[in-house]
Amino acid sequence: MSFGAASRLHRSAEFLRLQRQGVRCQSPHFVLYAARIDEGGLSRLGVTVSRRIGGAVVRNRVKRRVREWFRLKLGERIPPGVSLVVIARDGAGSLDTPAINAELMTATLKLGANLAR
Numbered sequence: 001m002s003f004g005a006a007s008r009l010h011r012s013a014e015f016l017r018l019q020r021q022g023v024r025c026q027s028p029h030f031v032l033y034a035a036r037i038d039e040g041g042l043s044r045l046g047v048t049v050s051r052r053i054g055g056a057v058v059r060n061r062v063k064r065r066v067r068e069w070f071r072l073k074l075g076e077r078i079p080p081g082v083s084l085v086v087i088a089r090d091g092a093g094s095l096d097t098p099a100i101n102a103e104l105m106t107a108t109l110k111l112g113a114n115l116a117r
Contacts, residue, residue, distance in 0.1 A: 009046030025111040029092040058093040
């Protein structure tokens with residue numbers, strides 16, 4: 001039940017490729033990019049949280065919550081090979097877990113409709 005290394009985006013080039021070629025959707029506290037990078041491979045996630053969000057504890061808490069949302073709620077719902085980048089915006093550090101889950105799920109549904117086109 002862990003979020004292993006194979007499920008993560010690691011390289012900066014992967015993040016930039018998704019931001020350039022991917023479909024974008026934003027919510028009040030997050031920006032999401034999605035694209036099909038690896039046909040038939042695993043769905044992968046990359047999370048970016050800048051220092052503007054808060055100190056290290058706050059940033060790591062946001063990243064853990066986003067990863068948990070991906071692992072429990074979204075990982076099985078998106079098609080294989082689709083990678084997702086989540087960028088936290090101002091105010092994301094003050095959200096509780098249900099608020100993060102709801103906001104990301106709404107944004108992902110919009111993103112899925114745009115990705116299908």
